[in-house]
Amino acid sequence: MGHGRHRHAAQGRARAHRLRREPHQRLPLVHHRRGLRRLINNDELVAAVEHDWTAAALSPKRTAMLEFAVKLTTTPGAMNDADVDTLRAAGFSDRDILDVVEVVGYYAYANRIADGLGIDTESWIPD
Known part of the structure; x- marks a missing residue:
């Protein structure tokens, strides 16, 4: 994984960390804080x-990415070309956008698996 992919994975962790506060999100807070x-x-x-x-005092690019991630997580059926165009206008390449979608999608998948199996957060993970 190249340097750019690590950066985008960390950005994905930032998104996922914030979205964790929703009851259906079960991500380890400490892990994401490190990222x-x-x-x-x-x-x-x-x-x-x-x-x-x-x-928070985030750059317009990071804010656009987080807004996109929230929409993709909470209302995936409402996503459209304008959402992708907004990321492009903020400076994301098509590869960057793919990375963002893959990370958000992965966490949605992992959380649904955990929720579907009734898996609780590990006791060592603080709220």
């Missing part, structure tokens, strides 16, 4: 993203 810290390298900004990413 956020590596990606952002700013503890205050990480705390702001954890609290409310919509109010």
Whole structure:
């Protein structure tokens, strides 16, 4: 996996971390906090993203990516060409967009598997 793919995977973890707050999302908070810290390298900004990413001082590109991820997670049937065009206008390549969709899709899949099997979050993972 090249450097760019690692960056996008970390961005995906940032999205997934924020979306974890929804009851149907079961992602390990500590793991994603580490990814956020590596990606952002700013503890205050990480705390702001954890609290409310919509109010955090994120770049327009990251904000566009997170808005896209939230829509894809919460209303996947409502996605359309305009959503992809918004990411392109924010500076994402088609490959970048594919990476974002793959990461969001993976977490949706993993969470549905866990929910479908009634798997609870491990006791060692803090809320």
